[in-house]
Amino acid sequence: MTTPLHILVTGASRGIGAAIVEALAGQRVAGHSSRGGPGPESRPDDGLIAADLAEPGAAPCLWEAALERLDGRIDVLVNNAGIFEAAPLDLSHEEWVAQWERTARINLTAAAELCRLAVRHFRERGEGGRIVNVASRAAYRGDSPDHWHYAASKAGMAAMTKTIARGYASEAICAFCVCPGFTVTGMVEDYVASRGGGAFLADIPLGRPASTAEIAETVRWLALDAPASATGAVIDVNGASFVR
Secondary structure, three states: OOOOOEEEEOOOOOHHHHHHHHHOEOEEEEEEEOOOOOOOEEOOOOOOEEOOOOOOOHHHHHHHHHHHHOOOOOOEEEEOOOOOOOOOOOOOHHHHHHHHHHHHHHHHHHHHHHHHHHHHHHHHHOOOEEEEEEOOOHHHHOOOOOOHHHHHHHHHHHHHHHHHHHHHHHHOEEEEEEEEOOEEOOOHHHHHHHOOOHHHHOOOOOOOOEEHHHHHHHHHHHHHOOOHHHOOOEEEEOOOOOOO
16 A cells, blocks of 8 residues: 655645645645634634745744644645736836735745745655646746736746756655646636636637646646656646647
């Protein structure tokens, strides 16, 4: 019988994150939710560890809470938590900068903190480990005029992943990145209608947005089964709406 891996998944309360937890059935998973106060705490209703990653210091507290829950060992880190909030040019300068800083803090800095802690943990244990970062096609193709900051944060995540892969492969530490495009939960028809119908689909050669299950299966494969030689890979899952 294969020993289950111990895995921390951030942003696990809904959407892609919840699907990732489901795809990792059979492993020991500590899931994270952004709901709740700035300090991590166990949520009796859903079993997730609550931590507001917008708050400085939340990421290390989350890591320690996950270690405690997983008996002092984490084999895989999945950084999925993120926000997609607009920063229109007509905001005041202070509001625009604040939105950049909030997005960078949650999407990149907190993820970087957790990656650092994971790499240190993997090295101390001497058994290697894996990191899977969920970025976005925006990392490579950009995003809307209201989302410069989002695209920049996801590009940073992709570059960070490649840097980790190059720096620690010799120590059996692998890092991978997944870049989804539009992803939908529930009824695809309702989602497409909310995005403008046919004009929205015209940008996706596959003819539909990805499902959360498709993204989750990609993450599961990278976390558990991908060959070590694939470390540093960025996997696009966007229906060919952006190809490199």
